[in-house]
Amino acid sequence: MNDVLFNIGYGHFLVLAALLFLIGMAGVMIRRNALIILMSVELMLNAANMTLITFSRMWGGMGALSAHTFALIVIGVAAAEASVGLAIVVAVFRGRRNVDVDRLTTLRH
Amino acid sequence: MIATLAFLFAQPVTATVIKHAPHLDTIESTGKGMALFFWVFAAVSVGGALFVVTRRNLIAAVMGMVGSFIGIAAVYMMLYASFLAVVQMLVYAGAIMVLFVFVIMILNRPEDEPVAPSGRVGQGLGALAILYLVGRLAMLLIHVHVPAAAVTAPAMLTYPGAADPVAWGGVKSVGMDLFGAGLFPFEAISILLLVAVVGAIAIARPLHEDAVPKDPNNPNDPAVEGHSV
Known part of the structure; x- marks a missing residue:
């Protein structure tokens, strides 16, 4: 028990990333508000980034810094996704006066 | 004040302690202080994430998200990804948070229900999936034999000039x-x-702004200034 508490290894970081990913996935599944769903997607992207960086640290050398580049690209994609997603939320709200994804059933048949 | 600033700027910039003691990389990764910081920031990030998922108030959810991102940035710093930690703070805790807050201000509506009351089947399936994943994670933590590489401290960095781990990330x-x-x-x-x-x-x-041809020289044009929203 003391080993787990005081010796912080790579497994700790990986489990933390997995927990964050799980929480984000739970948010996507149980919440109805589109904004909360977008935030949960951001959390999941962050968890994936943390896994990448942990493995990069595990590998060590200079070549492993490509994972940092990868994480930077992921951050850029997440920013683009957030801006477009929030624009879609605003557009949907303008038409329907709510952002409840359970009520967006126009394309369902 | 000026004396304090002068004192701060007079400090040497180089991290001489780390440069002369490369074995510190292992020590600072295994020591009690490192463990304490890890647990604190892990709790901050997980707690913030739980805040995002459970809060009904959208502003509270965004603040939880910011706390979670700050904790994640600190964890990046523990993994020697110092540049990524700063980028995380700037982009997520700064820009994306502002974007979310702006949209929440535009919408300005309280949420009706935090959890969907309809769709029992989907809810059950989602709960089952989450329980399965949490169970697998718990099994991983309890039953699976953890290799020594996972519990031992992060190894020393092996590259030319590895004596300064700060320079790595x-x-x-x-x-x-x-x-x-x-x-x-x-x-x-x-x-x-x-x-x-x-x-x-x-x-x-x-x-509907597309339908109305705009005339910027006409002050009475309703499409020019905010009347069309």
């Missing part, structure tokens, strides 16, 4: 990789961001 080394091997993705991400900006403006603009 710093601006210079990440920049060398970003503008070397990652040059094409870097340029592609700039085009993607440009497309996202234009797309966001195109999506969020009121639709």
Whole structure:
């Protein structure tokens, strides 16, 4: 028990990333508000980034810094996704006066 | 005040302690202080994430998200990804948080229900999936024999000049990789961001403005100034 508490290894970081990913996935599944769903997607992207960086640290050398580049690209994609997603939320709200994804059933048949 | 500033700027910039003691890399990764910081920031990030998922108030959810991102940035710092930690703070805890807060202010509506009351089947399936994943994670933690590499401390960095672990994930080394091997993705991400900006403006603009021809010289034109929203 003391080993787990005081010796912080790579497994700790990986489990933390997995927990964050799980929480984000739970948010996507149980919440109805589109904004909360977008935030949960951001959390999941962050968890994936943390896994990448942990493995990069595990590998060590200079070549492993490509994972940092990868994480930077992921951050850029997440920013683009957030801006477009929030624009879609605003557009949907303008038409329907709510952002409840359970009520967006126009394309369902 | 000025004396304090002068004192701060008079401090040597180089991290001499780390340079002269490369074994500190192992010690600072296994010591009690490192463990304490890890648990504190892990609790902050997980607690913030739980806040996002459970709060009914949207502003509270965004603040939880910011706390979670700050905790994640601190964890990045523990993994010697110092540049990424700063980028995380700037982009997520700064820009994206402001974006979310702006949209929440535009919407300005309290949420009806935090958890969907309809769709019992989907809810049950989701709960089952989450329980399965949590169970697998718990089994991983309890039953699976953890290899020694996972519980031992992060190994020493092995590359020329490894005596300074701060330089490993710093601006210079990440920049060398970003503008070397990652040059094409870097340029592609700039085009993607440009497309996202234009797309966001195109999506969020009121639709019926397209139908009305705008005359910027006419002050009575309803399409020019905010009347059309």
